Amino acid sequence: MKKLLAVFLILSSVLVMSCQNSSTEKPNPPAAQAIQLVEVRDVHSFANPAQVRVKHVDLNLDVLFDRKVLKGSATLTIERKQADANELKLDTRDLKVSKAETSSDGNNFAATKFALGQADKILGTPLTVELPAQATKVRIEYETSPTASGVQWLQPAQTAGKQYPYVFTQSQSIHARSWIPLQDSPGVRVTYSATIRTPSGIRAVMSAEEIDGAPKLGEFSFNMRQPIPSYLIALAAGDIAFKSLGKRTGVYTEPAMMDKAAKELEDTEKMIEATETLYGPYRWGRYDILVLPPSFPYGGMENPRLTFATPTILAGDKSLVSLIAHELAHSWSGNLVTNATWRDFWLNEGFTTYLERRIVEAVYGRDTEEMQAVLGRQTLEALLTKFDPRDQILHVDLDGRDPDDGSTEVPYEKGALLLRYLEETVGRDKFDQFLKGYFDSFAFQSIATADFRAYLQKNLLDANPQLSAKISSDVLDEWIEKPGLPASTPKPQSNAFTNVEAQAKAWLAGKPAASLDTKAWTTQEWLHFFQRLPAKLSEPQMKDLDQAFGLTNSGNAEIAHVWLLISIRNNYATAYPRLEEYLTTIGRQKLIKPLYEELVKTPAGKQRAKAIFAKARAGYHPIAQTSVGKIVNG
Secondary structure, eight states: OOOTTOOOOOOOTHHHHHHHHTTOOOOOOOOOOOOOOOOOOOTTOOOOTTTEEEEEEEEEEEEETTTTEEEEEEEEEEEESSTTOOEEEEEESSOEEEEEEEESSSSOOEEOOEEEOOOBTTTBEEEEEEOOTTOOEEEEEEEOOTTOTTEEEEOGGGSSSSSSOEEEEOOTTTTGGGTSOBOOOTTOEEEEEEEEEOOTTOEEEESSEESSSSOOTTEEEEEEEEEEEGGGOOEEEESOEEEEOSSSEEEEEOGGGHHHHHHHTTTHHHHHHHHHHHHOOOOSSOEEEEEOOTTOSSSEEOOTTEEEEOGGGOOSSSSSTTHHHHHHHTTTBTTTEEESSGGGTHHHHHHHHHHHHHHHHHHHOHHHHHHHHHHHHHHHHHHHTTSOGGGGOSSOOOTTSOGGGGOSHIIIIIHHHHHHHHHHHHOHHHHHHHHHHHHHHTTTEEEOHHHHHHHHIIIIITTOHHHHHHSOHHHHHHHHTSSSOOTTOOOOOOTHHHHHHHHHHHHHTTOOGGGSOOTTOOHHHHHHHHHTSOSOOOHHHHHHHHHHHOOTTOSOHHHHHHHHHHHHHTTOGGGHHHHHHHHHHOOOHHHHHHHHHHHTTSHHHHHHHHHHHHHHGGGSOHHHHHHHHHHHHO
């Protein structure tokens, strides 16, 4: 998933040349030495994959907008890991299960006993199904709750086209269980197929290959041939159109948003080519992007074959679409090689943030990458001062906690810094070969932190004794198992920020904002400019900046976000109407939560926050409703 405080890039015509220049083939890495994966228990799942493991999920669902439920069945193909295992344990959350059946041949099903256990406020409810000796398939008939945590239902008025309703899922971290009964753990990989039925005029799309190309009216079939963790199963249905962007890329979105989205994302194919040059072939067939309605709670979600993306990246100048570089990088780190538990989340996001910046460097140049890296480290350092030591650890202990609590900047930025440290210590060419071997060795598997460390030792350090002395077990422990940043943490440097700092200094000394040299600034440079300003600004200073640069009405969601934060902090009333519009028209958590957090710091601000949330709540995803509700009412 896109990191919570991302920084973004401007795409330009340099992209084509950069991709061509980066296409020089490098030698293949030496054959990697395999390791034995460790057995880890997922504390966020009731499932029993060590005894019986689900291998395939076949969905047959009706999308019922009038009741706001998905209704149908999930047929699970199972593999007994223990021959005498006589029950299958699954994860559910607020599912209404009406029947369980088993089959030994896939054709003839017979009812079997099932039981729903006691509900847990974090994990949901365990479902236990009795297994006859020869059973190879289990079919569960069920329907979801209208308030399922992983599903959002939108009225026509909440969409761009205003004519049809819309629904989409968000399964990460443990929300797949709210719309499918399954073993909801990243350590359990499944293939899946689906038949989805919708009302007339409603198109369904999924994170899988669409079968037959031209579906029957209201019925859509899908197949995901590669094994994936459950959190990557995704569904959306609404007034959805499609436009090709290249030989294996395209964009899905509402017709009213298509022209803008297609123009903004037109360089996606070139980004794939650049990534393949760095890290080997793209292994998922197609890479399409679904631009969702604005209530989507994240910047992007890396569902295989079909990234879900927020419309807040459509700034009109391509300045925010490098979010796609992050989600695309997940096709290697995260989707191909996955964290086995949510404690190992940094293996997904730290690797992906590092890969994203390598892609950025290959496509846009080192200067642009370093601006992103500098901002990333600055953000991390600021947050670490506020975090409990336990939440500063990469291999974070989440036992008894919601796994979403681990989705902070730490796994993203600290994880990326660890990989940058390894690169700088080992040397880039050698580290690139190591990463290619890593992706090949663990392709379509879920691994734990211990597996990464064992692979690093066996395939990089053991063969280079001088490196073992520098990258010792104690050094890795300091990075992975301890809070804070080690003394060895890399320090990215950006020459471009020197000019930004000079402009900020000049303005603070009294130079009018309109005379500042900002015409060629990227989003990163604007964000750095804001960071160089003091927390408190006067009313004339706020007006000077606003009148010179139109910040209150900026169409760039990231710049508007930071400006609105500054406006709240300085009680700049001119921005309050825009603040309300901003908070009631988008649901991306990264952008809205800090604004609510800043508002509630004063009595008047808290009153404003409650009033805005009352208007906005219905348009937020259930995940955002919960998180913002805690801020406003806490």
